[in-house]
Each structure stands twice: as C-alpha cells, then as structure tokens.
Amino acid sequence: MPGGSGVEYLGxxxxxxxxxxxTGVRDVGFQELAEVVTPAGETRLGRVLSVSEDLAVVEVFAGTVGLSTARSKVRFLGGPFEYGAAAEEVLGRIFDGMGRPLDDGPPPMAASRRDINGLPINPVARAYPQDFIQTGVSAIDGMNALVRGQKLPIFSGSxxxxxxxxxxxxxxxxxxxGQEKFAIVLAAMGIKHEEAQFFQRELEQSGSLxxxxxxxxxxxxxxxERLITPRIALTVAEQLAFDENLHILVVLTDMTNYCEALREVATSKGDVPSRKGYPGYxxxxxxxxxxRAGKITGADGSITQIPILTMPDDDITHPIPDLTGYITEGQIVLDRGLFQKGIYPPINVLPSLSRLMSDGIGTGHTREDHQNLSSQLYALYAKAxxxxxxxxxxxxxxxxxHDRLFLKFSNELEARFIRQAPNENRTVMQTLDLGWELATIFPERDLTRVTPQELKKYGVKKGPMENGTAAPVHQ
Incomplete structure (x- = not known):
C-alpha cells in the first residue's frame, strides 16, 4: 500500500x-488511492477519478452508505492501488474482487507490488502469438483456434x-x-452465488483448482469493485507471466457487468453519455x-485472455460486443437457436472468428491439414x-x-462436431479426424478447399449412405 502524505481532509x-x-485538496493525482473514514470509524478504500484545481472526485469501492458530508474524512495515500503475489501465494486460492482472501488463508505476500492499472507494453517488444492452446472443445480447436498471447472473447446471451x-x-x-508451466487466472464480476459455487465445485472436483x-x-x-477486479487479476497474471515465467490464461466473466458499473460511475460523475448511455471512453x-494480453520478446511467460460477455437482447451490434470485437482478435459466438436444439456448447461457428488462428495451426503446431480442413468445413456449413x-x-x-446431402451434413456437424459433453475433452487430433469424417460424406468434387494429398491421407471414404458404413482411405 503506498504511503500517504499524512494530510486528512474533514468533510x-x-x-x-x-x-x-x-474540495480544497492539494497535490492529489489521478488514480491515486484514498481512504474514506465514516463517522463510525470504518475505513473504506477509494480511488481518485478526476482532479481539478482544488476538487477531487473519489469512487468508494464499498459504497457511500453511512457517509456524512460533515463528519466523514478522506486521506489520500500518495500512490495508485498496488497488488502483488507470488505463484505459491495465489494459485489454488480464492479471493474477493479486491484481492482479499475468501478461503480463510493468509493475505498474499510478494517481494514486489505492481500498479493494478498496468504499464503500456512497447509494441516493438511484443512477440507475435503463434503457439496453439488446446481447449478440448472441437468448435474452438478445430475452427476458431486459440493462440498463446491472443485475446479471444466469447459473446454469449442471457x-x-x-x-x-x-x-x-x-x-x-x-x-x-505439455512440459511448460501453465496456470489460469479467473476473474468473475457481478456473478451470482450459485455461479461462484459452480466454478469452485467444478475446479475442485476436477483437481484443476x-x-x-x-x-x-x-x-x-x-x-x-467490479472496476478493480479485472485489473487486480491481470496484475497477478503479469507477475506470474513475466516474473515467474508461467503461461497464463486469463478468463474474465462477465464484461457486461463491468461495463454497467463503468456506466454507473460515469453517470454519477456527470460525463456526457454516448451510445446506449455508456461513456465515450x-x-x-x-x-x-x-x-494487457500478449507475449513479450525475451520473456518466457505469456498472457492469453478469454473475456466473456453477455450481449443485451442477443444484439451483437450493442456497444459492448461491438467495441470488444474491434479491440480483440476475433470472437466465439454462442447461439440461442443451437441452445434451443439442445446442443452444448451452442457455438455458432459461422459468425465466430479467430484472427490469429492461421499462425498457430498447421505444420509444427497442430497438423498440416488443419487450415484447409477448417476452411472446408466452413464452406460446406455455410452452403448447408x-x-x-x-x-x-x-x-x-x-x-x-445433392442439396439434401448438405442438410445431412449440417445436422451431423451440429450433432457430432459442435455438440460434446461438458466433461468431454477432445484432443485436436480427434477433432480433425472427426472433421474429415463429416466432410467426406460429400463426393470429392465438393471438397475444393483441401488438397488431393490431404484427402488421400486423412479422408474417410463413405460406403453407401443407406448403411452408413465407412472405411479409411489411407492409414
């Protein structure tokens, strides 16, 4: 915690x-940490949102209920919110949105602490992401692959x-x-108690916690507090990645709740609203x-992000998914129509996109046929x-x-490729083999996105459609 100047403002x-x-403040900076003391003596943390000549606006993380304009006090601490923790202090543990333990363990300690707002990464120092991360989900691994150092959001709906x-x-x-050190930082904002218990139970039962x-x-x-939670999580991720050389996957859910909190603060501050009432910034x-995701040249660790947001009214043009799509490198879109068909995960692969996929798959990464097969499945499904x-x-x-064959392919792709059990972990090779099995229900003349060599090596030749038999073309 930064040391303050010792000046306390009453009222x-x-x-x-x-x-x-x-009012009447001196030498106070933007994003500086503050302590607000209630008339009952309770201390609440806050952060300076804006400063003018003698006025400071402070957002109070724990809320302003119980504060008195005459008897409350404010102390400015002389520096930004800082947080830090070593891997052994945070991995396997659960914290609240401010980084305080929820698991009855001791507060995390670290030799060094970082400003939770982070520091800009020199673009020249960034290393290009090109290492495949296997999620075990075919619709992602096969057609919208995640690459180490990428930011790939999931667009969902209520x-x-x-x-x-x-x-x-x-x-x-x-x-x-497999042999490299890999860890996950999960930041959840505005989720229900049942959802939090679900995450905890799932991770404990699987041994992943x-x-x-x-x-x-x-x-x-x-x-x-939702404005602080992702920044604390990313600060921990940066420390684990760039100080301890771990490869970190950061999952942020739900960014819509974060943006709603940002709109609430902007409205209270009197900012001019922009689209849908959200601030222009x-x-x-x-x-x-x-x-804050990425790889840095010379550093062994990396940060990969999967932000998750719920689109209001399933509207992909809403400001939150719209702006997120501009900043990130693609999106995974969950579809209500697939969900109503009973398909899990209901990933609609057509509007989904991973812009860095081509750099993380293929020879030396997954398998040489990955790119062409993915393109072929897209083309067939779009036509279907x-x-x-x-x-x-x-x-x-x-x-x-021939058109009815496309209907058969669409049903098969959704029922066998996209659909999988919540605990089913497919390797990327299993995903690719399944993709070939589905693509080769078509005659060779329809498979224009794959090479004859790939078709001969990996394709599956179908027998008569009536009996559904299949035999490998080449072993």
Missing amino acids: LAQVHGPLVFV GLPHAQLTAQIVRQATLLE KNVAMFLNLADDPSI LYSDLASIYE KRVERLASIIGEEDLAA
Whole structure:
C-alpha cells in the first residue's frame, strides 16, 4: 500500500451515488488511492477519478452508505492501488474482487507490488502469438483456434451456458508441448452465488483448482469493485507471466457487468453519455484491459485472455460486443437457436472468428491439414445453411439429392462436431479426424478447399449412405 502524505481532509462537499467530492485538496493525482473514514470509524478504500484545481472526485469501492458530508474524512495515500503475489501465494486460492482472501488463508505476500492499472507494453517488444492452446472443445480447436498471447472473447446471451463453457475451458486448457508451466487466472464480476459455487465445485472436483487463482466479485458485492477486479487479476497474471515465467490464461466473466458499473460511475460523475448511455471512453477503458494480453520478446511467460460477455437482447451490434470485437482478435459466438436444439456448447461457428488462428495451426503446431480442413468445413456449413433456408421455403422433399446431402451434413456437424459433453475433452487430433469424417460424406468434387494429398491421407471414404458404413482411405 503506498504511503500517504499524512494530510486528512474533514468533510465532503458532496456525496453522489458511489462518488464523494472533496474540495480544497492539494497535490492529489489521478488514480491515486484514498481512504474514506465514516463517522463510525470504518475505513473504506477509494480511488481518485478526476482532479481539478482544488476538487477531487473519489469512487468508494464499498459504497457511500453511512457517509456524512460533515463528519466523514478522506486521506489520500500518495500512490495508485498496488497488488502483488507470488505463484505459491495465489494459485489454488480464492479471493474477493479486491484481492482479499475468501478461503480463510493468509493475505498474499510478494517481494514486489505492481500498479493494478498496468504499464503500456512497447509494441516493438511484443512477440507475435503463434503457439496453439488446446481447449478440448472441437468448435474452438478445430475452427476458431486459440493462440498463446491472443485475446479471444466469447459473446454469449442471457441464459446461455457460458459459465459451463468457461469452467470447461479452465479445466481443459493446455499447451500441446505439455512440459511448460501453465496456470489460469479467473476473474468473475457481478456473478451470482450459485455461479461462484459452480466454478469452485467444478475446479475442485476436477483437481484443476491447484493451478487456478480465482477473483470473485459477486452480484451483491459493491458494483464499483467490479472496476478493480479485472485489473487486480491481470496484475497477478503479469507477475506470474513475466516474473515467474508461467503461461497464463486469463478468463474474465462477465464484461457486461463491468461495463454497467463503468456506466454507473460515469453517470454519477456527470460525463456526457454516448451510445446506449455508456461513456465515450468505453473503448479506451476496455482497451486498457484487453491490451494487457500478449507475449513479450525475451520473456518466457505469456498472457492469453478469454473475456466473456453477455450481449443485451442477443444484439451483437450493442456497444459492448461491438467495441470488444474491434479491440480483440476475433470472437466465439454462442447461439440461442443451437441452445434451443439442445446442443452444448451452442457455438455458432459461422459468425465466430479467430484472427490469429492461421499462425498457430498447421505444420509444427497442430497438423498440416488443419487450415484447409477448417476452411472446408466452413464452406460446406455455410452452403448447408443456405440450403436450409431454401428448404424452409419450397420444402425438403423438393430439394435435389445433392442439396439434401448438405442438410445431412449440417445436422451431423451440429450433432457430432459442435455438440460434446461438458466433461468431454477432445484432443485436436480427434477433432480433425472427426472433421474429415463429416466432410467426406460429400463426393470429392465438393471438397475444393483441401488438397488431393490431404484427402488421400486423412479422408474417410463413405460406403453407401443407406448403411452408413465407412472405411479409411489411407492409414
């Protein structure tokens, strides 16, 4: 904790929502940590949001209930919020949104502490991400691969199983090399108690908790703490990655709750609202979180991010997913239509995208046929969806036999490739083999995205469609 100047200000000019306004201040800086003392003697942490000539606006993390404009006190601590912890202090443990232990263990200690706001990474120092991370989920590994150092968000909707998918990724994510040190930092913002217990139970039962540091801001915790939670989690991730050379996967859920808290503070502060009432600086604020992922030249560790957000009204053009898509390198989109069909995980691969996928797959990473097979599955599935729309107009019985093959492929891809059990961990090789099995229900003339050599080596030749038999073309 930074040391303060010792100056204490008695009385508040105004209390508005989660903010307090202090006049007559001197030598106070932006993002400086403050202590607000209630008339009952309770000390609450806060952070300076803005400063003018003699006025400071402080956001109080624990809320402003019980504060008195006449009898409350404010102490400015002379520095930003700092946090730090070594791997043995945080891995396998659970903390609240402010980094305080929830597991009855001691507070984490560290030789050095970092500013939770982070430091800009010199773009020249960034190493290009190109190492594949296996999540065990075919729709991700096969068609929207995650690469070490990437930021790949999941766009979900209310009621969709993004928490279940998050837990599955946290349990199963691994590097193909296997021997490198890998850990996960999970930051949850505004989640329900049942969801928090679900994460804890899933990780404990699978034995994964020992490699996970959890930071939980629950729905009934002060919403202002949600602005701090992802920054504390990323500060820990940076320390583990760049001081202790671990490869860290950071999962942030739910970024929509974070943005709602940001809008609440901006409204209380009197900022001019932009789209949907969010502040105009929403883009830069999200970028200050997302851009802390990456690899640095000369450092052995890395940070990969999977932010998860629920799209209000399933609207992908809403400001939160819209701006997130601009900053990050793609998106995984959960689809309500697939969910209503009983498919888990309901990942719609057509609007989903991983912009760095081509650099992390193929020869030397996964398998040489990965890129072409993924492209082929996309092309066939896109055509199948067009045929489905045609069938809804003219009826399936009036389709040509070749078009009905596309309907069969769409059903098979959704039922066998996209769908898998919540505890099913497929290797990328199993995913690719399954993809070939589905693609080769088509005659060779339809498989225009793969090479004849790949088709001969990996393809599966189908027997008569009536009996469903299949035999490998080449072993």
